[in-house]
Amino acid sequence: MSLNKPNVKQPATLRRRPALTRTGLALGLSTAMLAPAGALGAEEQTEMMAVEVVDTVIDPNPNAEPGVPYKARTSGDKRHVKPLAETPQTIQVITAKQLEDSGRTDLRDILQAQPGITLGTGENGNAFGDRYIIRGQEARSDVFVDGLRDPGMTVRESFATEQVEITKGPSSTFAGRGATGGAVNSVTKQATTDLDFAKLSAGFGSDDYRRYTFDGNRVLTDTLAVRVNLLDAYQEVPDRGPADRDREGAAVSLLWKPTDKLDVTADYYFAQAEDKPDLGAYIDRASGRVVKDVPVYLQDEDFLMSKIDTWTLRVGYQLNPDVRIENLTRYGTTENGYVATGYRGSSLST
Numbered sequence: 001m002s003l004n005k006p007n008v009k010q011p012a013t014l015r016r017r018p019a020l021t022r023t024g025l026a027l028g029l030s031t032a033m034l035a036p037a038g039a040l041g042a043e044e045q046t047e048m049m050a051v052e053v054v055d056t057v058i059d060p061n062p063n064a065e066p067g068v069p070y071k072a073r074t075s076g077d078k079r080h081v082k083p084l085a086e087t088p089q090t091i092q093v094i095t096a097k098q099l100e101d102s103g104r105t106d107l108r109d110i111l112q113a114q115p116g117i118t119l120g121t122g123e124n125g126n127a128f129g130d131r132y133i134i135r136g137q138e139a140r141s142d143v144f145v146d147g148l149r150d151p152g153m154t155v156r157e158s159f160a161t162e163q164v165e166i167t168k169g170p171s172s173t174f175a176g177r178g179a180t181g182g183a184v185n186s187v188t189k190q191a192t193t194d195l196d197f198a199k200l201s202a203g204f205g206s207d208d209y210r211r212y213t214f215d216g217n218r219v220l221t222d223t224l225a226v227r228v229n230l231l232d233a234y235q236e237v238p239d240r241g242p243a244d245r246d247r248e249g250a251a252v253s254l255l256w257k258p259t260d261k262l263d264v265t266a267d268y269y270f271a272q273a274e275d276k277p278d279l280g281a282y283i284d285r286a287s288g289r290v291v292k293d294v295p296v297y298l299q300d301e302d303f304l305m306s307k308i309d310t311w312t313l314r315v316g317y318q319l320n321p322d323v324r325i326e327n328l329t330r331y332g333t334t335e336n337g338y339v340a341t342g343y344r345g346s347s348l349s350t
């Protein structure tokens with residue numbers, strides 16, 4: 001018995017062809033693939049000009065974290081040589097963006113909203129002026145501006161403040177042996193040679209509230225820059241008329257960098273407050289509750305006047321990447337006077 005192979009016809013695609021035919025197909029495909037490349041090479045090429053995209057953000061604060069407006073990377077006090085995250089100290093920093101978003105303008109109002117800080121008013125004959133208590137310890141003499149002690153008992157404004165640094169806990173290394181509870185350092189806005197900018201802000205509200213501020217920096221030369229901050233503000237105390245608050249201020253910073261190692265900064269700061277003070281309500285001793293609907297006892301002779309006038313000269317020289325010498329000299333005067341009438345009588349002090 002024999003088996004015969006079936007006579008099955010293969011499809012055309014599987015049939016054998018002569019070798020010459022296969023070679024011809026291969027050459028044909030190669031020629032077809034090379035043809036577009038040759039055609040492209042023959043076309044005329046156009047070279048376009050290079051476009052450089054520069055994104056500049058108006059944030060001249062050298063201590064801020066880029067792109068994170070609520071986070072400060074370094075301290076404005078040059079004695080803190082390490083970033084804040086690497087400093088073994090509890091330091092709370094309020095950046096310029098936080099100050100702007102909070103809507104608070106006086107430094108005492110800004111610090112009053114921070115944990116661990118209370119305000120003292122009326123104790124020891126000091127009815128007005130910024131008096132801070134940090135972690136239960138007196139800190140009115142532990143207030144610094146750009147690392148220098150600011151002992152004046154005045155009303156401090158924030159129109160020229162870049163950031164506020166609150167050191168909590170013993171701080172004798174930087175603030176002296178009396179800084180038991182902590183210290184406050186206000187970093188002012190400084191001139192920069194990086195860019196020009198100008199910012200005008202205006203605010204309006206109820207009770208005749210109006211506030212105008214200007215912040216501008218101008219690069220005069222590659223080594224010289226000037227920055228100006230101005231303030232004009234007024235508001236009535238809500239539901240306590242005729243009590244009101246009037247503020248004026250100006251701050252000028254001049255930077256000169258003749259070399260990469262040497263920099264000289266000269267600052268002038270002026271702020272004045274002319275208020276009609278209101279002592280507000282009081283606490284009933286029997287019930288321990290705040291008495292409401294207390295009349296306004298403000299008299300025509302009552303006033304609160306605070307004035308700051310200071311000059312600061314800062315000279316720094318970078319000896320090497322690890323050593324820097326810096327000297328700060330400040331001269332200024334502060335005035336704080338008031339006459340206020342309250343529920344239980346009047347007080348007079350200048």
